[in-house]
Amino acid sequence: MSQWRNPLRDKRDKRMPHIAGPCAVVIFGVTGDLARKKVMPAIYDLANRGLLPANFALVGFARRDWSDEDFAKLVFDSVKDHARTPFRQEVWDRLAEGIRFVQGTFDDDKGYERLAESLDKLDAERGTGGNHAFYLSIPPNAFPVVCEQLKKSGLANKREGSWSRVVIEKPFGHDLQSARELNSVVNSIFPEESVFRIDHYLGKETVQNILALRFANELYEPIWNNNYVDSVQITMAEDIGLGGRGGYYDGVGAARDVIQNHLLQLMALTAMEEPVNFGPGDLQAEKIKVLSATQVMQPLDQTTARGQYVAGWQGSSKVVGLLEEEGFSKDSTTETYAAIALEIDTRRWAGVPFFLRTGKRLGRRVTEIALIFKRAPHLPFDKTMTEELGQNALVIRVQPDEGITTRFGSKVPGSAMEVRDVNMDFSYGSAFAEDSPEAYERLILDVLLGEPSLFPVNREVEFSWEILDPVLEYWASHGKPDSYESGTWGPSSADEMLHRMGREWRRP
Ligand SMILES: NC(=O)c1ccc[n+]([C@@H]2O[C@H](COP(=O)([O-])OP(=O)(O)OC[C@H]3O[C@@H](n4cnc5c(N)ncnc54)[C@H](OP(=O)(O)O)[C@@H]3O)[C@@H](O)[C@H]2O)c1
Numbered sequence: 001m002s003q004w005r006n007p008l009r010d011k012r013d014k015r016m017p018h019i020a021g022p023c024a025v026v027i028f029g030v031t032g033d034l035a036r037k038k039v040m041p042a043i044y045d046l047a048n049r050g051l052l053p054a055n056f057a058l059v060g061f062a063r064r065d066w067s068d069e070d071f072a073k074l075v076f077d078s079v080k081d082h083a084r085t086p087f088r089q090e091v092w093d094r095l096a097e098g099i100r101f102v103q104g105t106f107d108d109d110k111g112y113e114r115l116a117e118s119l120d121k122l123d124a125e126r127g128t129g130g131n132h133a134f135y136l137s138i139p140p141n142a143f144p145v146v147c148e149q150l151k152k153s154g155l156a157n158k159r160e161g162s163w164s165r166v167v168i169e170k171p172f173g174h175d176l177q178s179a180r181e182l183n184s185v186v187n188s189i190f191p192e193e194s195v196f197r198i199d200h201y202l203g204k205e206t207v208q209n210i211l212a213l214r215f216a217n218e219l220y221e222p223i224w225n226n227n228y229v230d231s232v233q234i235t236m237a238e239d240i241g242l243g244g245r246g247g248y249y250d251g252v253g254a255a256r257d258v259i260q261n262h263l264l265q266l267m268a269l270t271a272m273e274e275p276v277n278f279g280p281g282d283l284q285a286e287k288i289k290v291l292s293a294t295q296v297m298q299p300l301d302q303t304t305a306r307g308q309y310v311a312g313w314q315g316s317s318k319v320v321g322l323l324e325e326e327g328f329s330k331d332s333t334t335e336t337y338a339a340i341a342l343e344i345d346t347r348r349w350a351g352v353p354f355f356l357r358t359g360k361r362l363g364r365r366v367t368e369i370a371l372i373f374k375r376a377p378h379l380p381f382d383k384t385m386t387e388e389l390g391q392n393a394l395v396i397r398v399q400p401d402e403g404i405t406t407r408f409g410s411k412v413p414g415s416a417m418e419v420r421d422v423n424m425d426f427s428y429g430s431a432f433a434e435d436s437p438e439a440y441e442r443l444i445l446d447v448l449l450g451e452p453s454l455f456p457v458n459r460e461v462e463f464s465w466e467i468l469d470p471v472l473e474y475w476a477s478h479g480k481p482d483s484y485e486s487g488t489w490g491p492s493s494a495d496e497m498l499h500r501m502g503r504e505w506r507r508p
Helices: 033-048 068-082 089-097 109-126 140-152 176-189 205-215 253-271 282-292 439-449 458-476 492-500
Strands: 024-028 057-062 099-103 132-136 164-169 195-198 229-237 294-296 304-310 312-314 317-319 337-344 354-359 366-373 393-399 403-411 419-427 482-485
Touching: 024 033, 024 109, 033 068, 033 089, 033 439, 057 068, 057 109, 068 089, 068 099, 089 099, 099 109, 109 140, 132 140, 132 439, 140 164, 140 176, 164 176, 164 439, 176 458, 195 439, 205 253, 205 393, 205 403, 229 253, 253 282, 253 294, 253 304, 253 337, 253 354, 253 366, 253 458, 282 294, 282 458, 294 458, 304 458, 304 492, 337 458, 337 492, 482 492
Parallel strands: 024 057, 024 132, 057 099, 132 164, 164 195, 229 354, 304 482
Antiparallel strands: 229 366, 294 337, 304 337, 312 317, 337 354, 366 393, 393 403, 403 419
């Protein structure tokens, strides 16, 4: 941890970027979607921004019979197609010098021996210093075997004065039991401080801005509690369906895919207390406290809803239902929409329901956190003058159109004292000149810098499953999801769920 720097208390010149030290990144699963569309382009973008060391090395490990040049071509294509920043030949040429390929399958000892040789050579020739990050962009069932092999080949052991880290992509298990098993295997090989679990939502600027909004201002924190907040709605809505992703999604569903990780992380950041500091473990400690105090409200038939999309219209296109999508069995009960109501047993949040929902083929692509405030205890206006006044709201728009909206009542111009809702808006696009980096740029750089704050630790993952497991078990033993038409905002059972609690879903 010697090179860890507290980003909030850093006294260095803030114009000096944090540049990673000498190191090599080894990617497993280089031909996969994630590696090609996100990980490798983000590495190029970091190089382009001058945040990687000149002697950086990138090693691909895959079962193809490829040369270094073949792999470099794959990286080149993925950079050309998906990098955020402009292509610059000199940046590419420098990056390409450190690109190597090692052929092997996940369980083949010889492949890992070749990998160890290649890394030793890079350490000697390019001075990568024995610092290695192993990025597992592979099917989740292969995490244990690759970790075991890294141990067997000695690659998991950091040498004196160097580091060895493993990066794991979600899903971290499919229930509490499997998450515990996975954590136990991973932690028997890599100490927790060397394990970087990626929930890419935590790398988003708008998500980190929750911390700035809450803890760098005096305006919001005094009202951020059950004295003023009526309820919280956290939404991740997608307008796309599951064409082409059947194999991965069938049997997983919306709750496991999104609520267990992204939405519970957003909830934890929204509900947690102020961390003592932003040092290693401080942020996670506060999130752990919230997650350990959270449970799904009861009874589950009233406080949860799930749905599966059927054919409908997405904008001007006619789209098919889930069961007609390729890769789904005709009797699949996988939910594409999930909503749950949570309670957090703390002094700050007692009595405030947190509603989490996510779905595919909904009306619009949007992720937001909305704090809905209580109504004013008394309105000294004629009742007819406040008919269009709703509840005040603070909405953090995570994506797209990143920003923050405050909704409050304002007098309508004219002689009557009519009051109606208006919005006050902050938008990243107009407030800042520079574009936000991609979440993967920030997270990969943090891995290389050894800054762990934005990565969920094993206990967070386990508490999240502990919250969700009862819902998954209840759904598994209670028939099929309700249907909802594509392009709408989910099944009617989700609306009824909120009506029963005297609330309504926002229509973002
Ligand atoms: N895609 C996303 O946006 C996304 C988002 C969040 C999390 N994730 C997670 O990230 C991981 C990777 O996702 P993905 O979408 O990139 O998966 P993917 O497209 O299925 O790619 C999997 C990769 O693993 C390799 N592989 C599979 N079995 C192998 C074996 N036995 N030996 C050697 N290589 C093997 C594949 O190589 P071959 O080409 O040789 O088959 C491929 O490169 C998964 O854990 C996923 O859940 C993905």
